[in-house]
Amino acid sequence: MTAADAPRSDGGDGGHHGMNHSSSSSSDSKDVKVSIIPESSSAEAKSAFSQPRRMPLRVAVIGAGPSGIVALKELKEMGFSTVLFDAAERIGGAFATAYEGAQLTTSSSLTAFGDFPPNPPNMVAKPTMWTCEEYVEYLNDYIDHFRLRGCIELKSRVVSYKKSENEALWELVVCKENTNTSTSYFDRVVIATGSNQNPNIPQDLLDKARQGDFTGDIVHSSSISSMRSLARGRRVLIVGLGETGSDLALQAAEGLATGEVPFVGISSRKGPGHTIPRLLGDVPADLMTSRAFHQIPDPNTAKSMWRELYERGVPMIKAAGMDATWMEFNLENENFPCCRFGVKNSAWLDALDAGAATFGGIEKIDGDVVTFDDGAVARVDLIVAATGFKPFDDAGVRNVRAELWRGVLRAAADDDMSLAYVGFARAAFGGVPPVAELQARWLASLWAGEVDPPTREQMEEEMQRAQREAGLRYPLDASRITTLVEYRQALDVWGASLGALPPLGWTTALRRPQLWRALWFGPLCAAQYRCGDAAVAARLERQKLHPFITAPVRAWLYWRVIRKT
Known part of the structure; x- marks a missing residue:
């Protein structure tokens, strides 16, 4: 080789x-x-x-x-x-x-x-x-x-x-x-x-820009050091709604209120993956994706269950005084976790609140006019391709x-x-x-x-x-x-190959309940595969679990045990 x-x-x-x-x-x-x-x-x-x-x-x-x-x-x-x-x-x-x-x-x-x-x-x-x-x-x-x-x-x-x-x-x-x-x-x-x-700028985007004599600039997100500076005075179109596109859309849209940025649009063919915010209140949202969370059947086999969980989750999130827009979006589009890549960033929803517009995929470009496959048109002079990598x-x-x-x-x-x-x-x-x-x-x-x-x-x-x-x-x-x-599966496969799977059984539950609780309901992290180290195991035992961390699992248990009986 x-x-x-x-x-x-x-x-x-x-x-x-x-x-x-x-x-x-x-x-x-x-x-x-x-x-x-x-x-x-x-x-x-x-x-x-x-x-x-x-x-x-x-x-x-x-x-x-x-x-x-x-x-x-x-x-x-x-x-x-x-x-x-x-x-x-x-x-x-x-x-x-x-x-x-x-x-x-x-x-x-x-x-x-x-x-x-x-x-x-x-x-x-x-x-x-x-x-x-x-x-x-x-x-x-x-x-x-x-x-x-x-x-x-x-x-x-x-x-x-x-x-x-x-x-x-x-x-x-x-x-x-x-x-x-x-x-x-x-x-x-x-x-x-x-x-x-x-960096990947889709060839069809480049072809449409060339054929339509696009008069603006096309840049890949990886070349941007300051979106706020780049967007100033420009009519901006963000192409792609992953985590980078979400951030850049909000940073550009922040200039709409002051007039520094005259227009911000977001173009996406398939829409974002399952969207969650970085934080729920002041708690990182990914702490909910515990080992127990990963035991919940995925939406491909249990979509009705996930739909009901989200229907119950929206009022719970609102009752806690937090924004539930991301959950409402996922529910409306049946965009449930574990069946698409996760967009662990809801900034694009904040960009919409700030005045950004959303469009489908780009159909054609003529000068500075972009026509989208949903029939909408927009004038732009800067296209940011947040389209990932080859x-x-x-x-x-x-x-x-x-x-x-x-x-x-x-x-x-x-x-x-x-x-x-x-x-x-x-x-x-x-x-x-x-x-x-x-x-x-x-x-x-x-x-x-x-x-x-x-x-x-x-x-x-x-x-x-x-x-x-x-x-x-x-x-x-x-x-x-x-x-x-699939995150938990990937970790467990390597843990098994190393003989380092965490002790999840009832023996641990009886002898070291705090450790057992942390392994099942705490953050699913690399430390769990080092429980043979006494210092690491003790650190896991000291973890404090926020009530929101167990919310998805408690909702699933309700659906599984109460709703089904």
């Missing part, structure tokens, strides 16, 4: 906000150097698992977003000699280059790594929604706590990676600070650059679910499992970092010989099953978002 052009090593596994990427051309390189890594011998030119390998093996990790950082930590902790490369000047990946005012869409409880709780300690008792800058600060604290700084090489773009001539090692060409290029050899390579590398395309991998076993290993018959991927899993509701942490733990255990590799037959069978299940669960999104996974 060869990869002439490496994936862009500027982080990138952040995901739910805009980000800027920059890469420097290898033509800028000067002094070419070759360094032979002494820990690896060319005599070891066999499959990763065909013969014993002496430790420490050399591992290269590409990408300094959260997935790359946790992969570095787990591999280093397992005893591997590991180096992380990233083209950026600072760690954090997409989070380090987010647009002004960007905020995570998963709470600190879900986002934090399992063995490093948020600081200050009161954030454990009262989770919050980090800004991107706050999250990058957390990642820096994590790096310092586990003494990883010396293993990270920033401003170091991986130009290419490929198997060496004798197939024994991985040959990495790295351009340092856009000047010096060197070649190094490693036993293993981890790609942790995330799936948000290549399918992950590294070394021939275009469909993560179909080509990478659990998003980590290639299933090709000639692959020796010395190349792996971490962080290519987008939960419909949940975060990337917890899944990436478990992936990294398993991968480190695999390469250390502590767990057995899957057989090709097992990989193929599981991937085919994943394809079928994703198509049934996410019929509108599975083919478009090939990294989409």
